[in-house]
Amino acid sequence: MTGKTHIMGGIASTVAISHFYTYEPAMFIIAGAIGGIIPDICHGGSKIGRRIPLISRVVNTIFGHRTFTHSLLFLVLMYVVLSLFISNQSFITGLLVGMISHLVLDAATKNGIKLLYPVQITIRFPLTFKTGGQMETIILLALTLVTIYYGRLIVL
Template identity: 30%
Template sequence: MQYRTHLTTSFALGLPLMAAVGQVTVINGLALACGSLLPDIDHPRSFIGKKSQVVSKVASKTLGHRGATHSLIVAILVYLGTLWIARHYLSPEANFVPFWLFGGYLLHLSEDSFSKNSIHWFWPFSKVKRSSRKRLFYYRTGHVSEYLILGFMLCLLLIELDLLYLGKLQTLFSKGCLVYIKLFLVKLQTLMGL
C-alpha cells in the first residue's frame, strides 16, 4: 500500500477505538499515524524512507522490503522501545503513545497481509508468505484495487470525523459492545504496562 492508503485505513479503523476508550487526542493520533508508516522504513522510496534516507537504505540492504520490519517481533520491539522512552522521557499526557504507535504498526502489518506479496508475520522463524492464489481477496499496490480501498476508507473516515465532531462516534458500537471494547482495551493497556 502507498502511504496515503495506510494512513487513511489506519485512521478509519483506529479512530473508533480511540473514541471508545476516550483517548482521541492529537498526540495519540500522531502516534497511530507514525505507527502506520513505520514498517515501510525498509523501502527507500516510501514516504518515511524518503524522510530518513540513511536508515532506510541500511534497512533495505540488510533486511529487504517486507522482511523484518513487517513482522510481529519487530513490532513488539518497537513497542517496548517506545514504552521505555515514554516512561523515562515523556509527560504523563503521553502515557498511551506506545500503545497507539503499536496499534498503527499492527494495522500496517494487517493491511499489507492483504497485498499480493503479503508479509512474513513470524520472521525470522518462518519465511513463508501466504500465496495470493489461496486468498479470496488481495490488492496490488498502486493499482485499481488499492484505489478502491482508499476511496472506501476515505468515505468511512469522513463519516467518522463527522460523528466525532458531533460527539457521536462512540455510537458506532452498541452500548454492550462498547463496554466490552473499552474493557478489552483497558485490560490490554494494563497488560502491556501502561
C-alpha cells in the same frame, strides 16, 4: 499499498478505536498516521524511506523488504523500546495501531508479508490486490469514509 493508503489506514484505525476507548484523540490519531508508515522504513522509495534514507538503506540491507519491519517481532520490539522512552500511552498505542493497520493492508497485496519473521513464511489474504491499482483506490476511499463516519463522533 502506497503511503497515502497506509497513512489513511492508521488514521481510520485510530479514529474508529477512539470511538470506543478513552485515548487522547489528537495524539492517538497523529500517532496512528505516523505508525501507518513506519513499517516501510525497509523500502527506500517509501514516504518514510525517502525522509530517512540512511536508516532505510541499513534496514533494507540487513532485512530486505516486508520482512522484519512487517512482523510481530518488530511490533513487540517497538512496544518495548517506545515504553522505555515515551510515557504517553495514547501516543505509543496509536503508533502500534497504525503499524498493525499497515501490516493488515500489506497482507492484502500479492507480495504479502513475513508476519512470523524470522520464519520465512509469507502471509497474505486469499484475495489480494496490486499496489497502486484500482482496488487500492477503493480501499483508500473506504478508509476515508470510516474516518469521516467515526471522526464526526469524537472531539479533538
